[in-house]
Amino acid sequence: MARMKFICDSERCIECNGCVTACKAEHDIPWGVNRRRVVTLNDGEAGEKSISVACMHCSDAPCMAVCPVDCFYRTEEGVVLHDKDICIGCGYCSYACPFGAPQFPSSGTFGMRGKMDKCTFCAGGPEPNGSQAEYEKYGRNRLSEGKLPACAEMCSTKALLGGDGDVVADIFRTRVLSRGKGSEVWGWGTAYGKPTGGATTPEAKPGK
Amino acid sequence: MKRMLLAAGLVLAVAGCGERTQSGPSHRKTDTVAWDAAQNPFVAPGWTAGDETSWQSQIRDRTASQNEYSRVSPRQ
Numbered sequence: 001m002a003r004m005k006f007i008c009d010s011e012r013c014i015e016c017n018g019c020v021t022a023c024k025a026e027h028d029i030p031w032g033v034n035r036r037r038v039v040t041l042n043d044g045e046a047g048e049k050s051i052s053v054a055c056m057h058c059s060d061a062p063c064m065a066v067c068p069v070d071c072f073y074r075t076e077e078g079v080v081l082h083d084k085d086i087c088i089g090c091g092y093c094s095y096a097c098p099f100g101a102p103q104f105p106s107s108g109t110f111g112m113r114g115k116m117d118k119c120t121f122c123a124g125g126p127e128p129n130g131s132q133a134e135y136e137k138y139g140r141n142r143l144s145e146g147k148l149p150a151c152a153e154m155c156s157t158k159a160l161l162g163g164d165g166d167v168v169a170d171i172f173r174t175r176v177l178s179r180g181k182g183s184e185v186w187g188w189g190t191a192y193g194k195p196t197g198g199a200t201t202p203e204a205k206p207g208k
Numbered sequence: 209m210k211r212m213l214l215a216a217g218l219v220l221a222v223a224g225c226g227e228r229t230q231s232g233p234s235h236r237k238t239d240t241v242a243w244d245a246a247q248n249p250f251v252a253p254g255w256t257a258g259d260e261t262s263w264q265s266q267i268r269d270r271t272a273s274q275n276e277y278s279r280v281s282p283r284q
Binding site for chain 2: 125
């Protein structure tokens with residue numbers, strides 16, 4: 001079974017915000033809500049690094065653990081989704097999430113907080129796949145169209161990769177081996193060290 | 209008096225044991241699987257709707273297409 005994962009390559013991200021725009025356009029996301037955003041470290045300094053951040057669809061998701069109304073669920077592909085008809089907009093998930101993924105529209109009076117909205121890995125919600133009800137609540141369901149998340153497929157430098165976790169890890173490993181650095185990063189061996197054969201490895205180059 | 213206090217203490221001590229569990233059935237709706245294709249004209253060609261293996265293969269191919277090293281010839 002494919003396990004869906006995102007990864008952002010900080011060596012490639014150019015902070016163009018194409019992923020943010022693609023996400024907002026694809027799902028018709030209201031003003032003030034950003035399911036995805038680009039975070040830049042040491043902005044303006046030489047060697048600044050950017051990464052695109054959204055819901056990481058955690059294996060042991062803290063948002064699921066703290067939700068008092070149990071509105072979250074995980075699909076067979078490991079995508080963390082929620083039922084907006086159950087959500088009460090309490091915001092607990094927002095405090096629990098280390099990535100700031102849960103978003104709350106606040107267009108009502110007195111700064112009223114609406115129901116939680118977050119990245120769905122373009123997998124919609126519990127409504128029938130591709131239905132109008134699903135689109136209005138969660139946006140497009142690209143996975144059920146045989147596609148990957150719009151942010152990853154639109155990324156011009158392919159810094160943001162999304163899809164089957166094994167293949168994504170293989171692609172990332174291929175890059176690191178090709179550019180000759182990155183494998184010294186802590187945790188690299190655990191996350192990407194073991195090839196699964198999902199991606200093509202470049203041929204061995206002399207002098208590398 | 210002592211006995212009464214002891215009995216009252218015992219009753220309080222075991223009161224929690226009779227508490228009913230508060231976890232009930234979730235009211236969440238059941239989601240359909242991703243390979244149950246969307247009913248719209250935007251479904252990508254190349255896979256069979258309703259076939260899990262076909263959908264997984266489609267997703268793997270689509271994920272692998274993000275690897276540009278497979279699209280260019282290796283550097284000399």
